[in-house]
Amino acid sequence: MSKLLGYISLGCAKNLVDTEVMLGLLKDNGYAITENLSEADLIVINTCTFIEKAKVESINTILEAAQYKDIGRCKGLIVAGCLSQQYQDELFTEIPEIDALIGTGAWDQIMVAVDAIEHGNRSCIMENITNIYDERMPRIQTTPRYSAYVKIAEGCNNGCTFCIIPKVRGAFRSRTIESIKTEVERLATSGVKEIVLIAQDTTSYGIDLNDGKPLLTTLLKELTTVEGIEWIRMLYLYPTFFSDELLDIIVNEPKLCKYVDIPLQHINNDILKQMNRRDSREDIERLLKTIRNAPIHVTLRTSIIVGFPGETDEQFAELCEFVKDIKFDNMGVFTYSQEEGTVAGAREDQVPEEVKEERYHTLMSIQAAISEENNRELEGSIDYAMVEELEEGDHNTVLAKGRLKSQAPDVDGSMYIEDCGNRLKPGDIIKVQVNQGFAYDVVATIVED
Helix, strand or coil, rough: CCCEEEEEECCCCCHHHHHHHHHHHHHHCCCCCCCCHHHHEEEEEECCCCHHHHHHHHHHHHHHHCCCHHHHHCCCEEEEEEEHHHHHHHHHHCCCCEEEEEECHHHHHHEEEHHHHHCCEEEECCCCCCCCCCCCCCCCCCCCEEEEEEEEEECCCCCCCCHHHHHHCCCCCCCCHHHHHHHHHHHHCCCCCEEECCCCCCHHHHCCCCCCCHHHHHHHHCCCCCCCCCCCEEECCCCCCHHHHHHHHHHHHCEEEEEEEECEEEECHHHHHCCCCCCCCCHHHHHHHHCCCCCCCCCEEEEEECCCCCCHHHHHHHHHHHHHHHHEEEEEECCCCCCCCCCCCCCCCCHHHHHHHHHHHHHHHHHHHHHHHHEEEEEEEEEEEEEEEEEEEEEEEEHHHECCCCCCCCCCCEEECCCCCCCCCCCEEEEEEEEEEECCCCCEEEEEC
16 A cells, blocks of 8 residues: 655745655655645655745744644655755754755655654755756656646856855756756656746856856757647746847747746846846846847746845835836736845845835836736737636636736736637647736637637
8 A cells, every 4th residue: 555645845836846856756665645634644845945934934834734743644744945955953953843854955865764764763864955856857747737847957156145045056057958858758748738947047057068158049949849849938037148049039939938037136236236136227128128129029027126125215216117117017026035144134224124015015016007008908919828727607607717828827817718618628728819908817718710
């Protein structure tokens, strides 16, 4: 009889890929997944430590899972990921229910941790922060069968002053093109139609393999030849290595989603310098103008931090005017989180929490109005969409929920078809016409070919 495994994956999609690899290793060693933690013999939690809210969520999740040692069948609690890497001593001391800690590069050692638990021992496995998974590792896909994340690199060399990631994930390191393509081919044969390429800094892919020159466009050309893959999307395209060649392939390759996620964090030059960002406002505006002037519309998404130490009212006002001017299609806003072990976290000129919250709501309100305007401009346009869910609507109708090709999973809005009959199933890619646009979502109808 298989032993039952329960798991919780917190944080970003990059973390989720690590979780999926650990699940694959556990499955190969006789574990079967259960969604009911009370019946799990082993519980694995992959944690996040990017900002304070993520830390709190991780700690609360660990404490909640630890209860299943008393009220369930749990005999082993394994905590993995960034929080383990950063706070290994504190976690082991303050939460004795934890049986094993696994660092960000030690996911392939999970069976070592399980073996220790079976012998009544606690373990802390933190070595090999330079590790990165490859196509040979088993992996259980937890996303819908038609869409999968593929991590093309790990770690980061950027050294942003607000970010702890380089310390817990290590230096930037890329997988080989052959390894990535082999994995994508395997995913395609299992029914995956959309792959989402991710890394801490996706546009830097290959700089460690090619004398400091990125290889992202070379990788993309290889992946577009994989049969069965219909959409290729990229997240976290930092501006420094965003080239004309990259924009050209995005615009002209049918399989590539016309979608650019470009984390900017701020626009004021003084703030950018204090963040240790490589690009100036002038560099950023030049790049965004080039993207906006492309021969077809390219969806623009960004992420912004408000309340960075020392941020003045004038600098925040500059940021707001910039957002109004660019009119990003989608935007994520984060309040600055004072992180232990970072340069910015040690500064004394921290912005009060109430000011950060006020700036967050102000900028989100501005973006909501922009997003609604952008989506209304889509009304009447034709696009392709991926069906994700079907549910019964009013009067025996079927409501379809999904995403336009211009909407990324998990972070953007949704597309709805109010009465699609019984013609669709999850994973279908269909042609639609947008009929109504709202702040984050759109309503569409099927276009018959």
